[in-house]
Amino acid sequence: MKKLNHLFKACLVLVIFPTYFHFYNQQAIALGLTDITNPIQDRTELSLKQAIELAYPSALKWNKNAQLLQAINIDLDKPGKSIGSNGKRKHWNVRFAVLDTNKSFLVTIHDGKIDQTKDLTMEGESPYPKQELIRLSDINYDSPQLLKKALEKGGIHPGKDWAKGYNFMLSKDPETNITLMSVIGWNSDYKKMVAVAFNATTGEYIQP
Template structure:
């Protein structure tokens, strides 16, 4: 059981790192594909920073416009211009979300960038049902877990790469959890895992040297 937990933790850590890298690459390659019809300006914005749950709420509107059966697969924050200050309050300017339509085996990527909700072309991709995130499991927010991470792990913001504090929400097939990523006291890239329902810490992973 302990070995299984370690494997899941390592895979989850790797998934977040890859998500950030792939998203930045994907965004740069697909920006030209965006048209005025694929960008929805968010109305009545009071701030250009959003918590994870706020980002989900904004993206969900576009996802449901795409397909009423769309389901959330993953949320992850993305580097922005605030550098090491980003995410200090649990809110960030940029987020990436992926929604899936299981019957049609399609996925939709939506990004939130300084208040703009950007919807990319639909991709043909099969998603396993057991990795879908149930909205009922989203009981805590990034604004809460950042305070836990700072208090319990003395977590510091990342510098130079994966700037500031990063957040994600995913389902590994057995459990839905939220993560916060930054630097530990030894300045090593560290990811901490929290139960997305209770907020309880379920583990942490330090990037090996």
């Protein structure tokens, strides 16, 4: 299976995100990394960067050479009006990899705490190249800041029943070498998902 990062080129993010968002959440459930049957009380919300910083020590314990590959919130919240409106979410999946190997590691966060971890190394995958891995120093803008920018551009609304609220994703475009942070929501009639992508280093809007 080809690495998912290749799917997230800036010019394609509006087209492919709905399929990927659904797949990533279903994959997490299938792996036993989420629990949608037990309500979680007193959940703590984290920004995208806070989620990464929380997950990183576990990844380094797994492998001292682990580097960030991808981060995305999980759509487990009950429907509500304010989900993600502050640029933070309660549930996250943060994925790491080891350069030039097939090794991959997933950290799942619930309630501001690490809920589970999973070694996702699979046979047959091509090694992760440098162009796909993200340095923390490349993330100068966080999800609250970029949500504000996305709302200023207009045309993006919080989801209601699926992909609820505002959603956030971080990935690397291996062709442009840009670390992308995307804010995802819906159009005004809630018939189509829309995403607004930014350069996480410069805060610059990325034209789809």
